[in-house]
């Protein structure tokens with residue numbers, strides 16, 4: 001029995017956003033039905049960073065993502081985040097594949113933003129704002145552009161070079177895109193925030209009724225991108241309640257006692273399966289608080305494994321002598 005090894009280049013070649021959206025929506029649906037296993041992330045903490053294990057099971061698919069975060073790595077020419085995923089057969093436990101999970105993480109995060117906006121944003125949303133134009137902004141744009149007819153992109157980043165590269169990317173996809181000041185960027189139908197900020201970057205007075213916000217950047221305790229007053233005016237949907245309370249956009253407001261756990265409206269899965277209503281009027285502000293779930297990774301890995309098998313891609317290794 002052989003294990004397939006898939007590099008980042010392999011995953012980039014075979015994983016489409018269309019497949020990722022289907023896989024991730026299915027994962028949220030299973031989560032909404034209570035049919036997933038996803039124990040809390042396990043952390044090893046070091047002076048310069050951490051390592052996290054993210055195991056999950058859903059419907060015949062199982063595995064674990066093993067991912068680091070070392071913010072000083074770029075100084076020595078390494079990325080901050082590197083990730084591998086072991087994809088197992090839950091029938092026997094056999095490791096079917098070991099694959100890059102950096103691209104999987106970016107794609108599944110984009111897909112989650114797209115799916116959240118599909119269920120929560122106003123259907124006629126046309127103007128899309130992006131605060132933060134790094135890695136995650138690209139896959140957020142890719143997923144949103146598969147779901148909406150984007151007429152205009154407005155983008156802001158403290159690093160103008162990153163904003164410029166991002167708008168060039170949007171323009172290359174045929175969308176009118178411009179760099180704007182942060183306040184003007186927030187004047188939009190769907191706002192996506194993807195900064196690693198530890199203090200609010202979006203002010204309450206810039207947010208108008210009817211907007212949908214994908215708050216993607218906060219995924220660790222102490223991180224936040226939105227003024228807490230925005231949370232108090234909005235319908236908040238989380239990917240997973242336990243993770244969001246610990247490390248999502250809401251974590252700071254909850255720990256300060258500004259926001260009550262009981263004010264969290266639903267998980268995205270609950271909205272998808274119809275257990276809870278989504279947007280009820282064009283005036284509501286909806287927020288999707290994304291922390292990133294292991295079930296998104298494993299569901300996406302199952303598609304990568306399937307596509308790799310179909311195209312005979314990857315190196316096959318016999319790890320064991322049976």
Ligand SMILES: NC(=O)c1ccc[n+]([C@@H]2O[C@H](COP(=O)([O-])OP(=O)(O)OC[C@H]3O[C@@H](n4cnc5c(N)ncnc54)[C@H](O)[C@@H]3O)[C@@H](O)[C@H]2O)c1
Nearest residue numbers: 132133134135136157158159162194195196217290291292
């Ligand atoms: N929710 C999830 O599932 C998920 C998944 C992956 C990454 N993340 C988080 O998303 C954030 C961004 O990740 P990335 O991979 O895109 O990082 P990145 O370093 O590639 O991009 C971050 C961008 O934000 C910009 N930025 C920083 N502070 C800013 C500010 N105050 N205002 C405007 N722009 C600012 C930077 O200049 C950079 O361009 C991180 O916090 C990361 O941990 C979340």
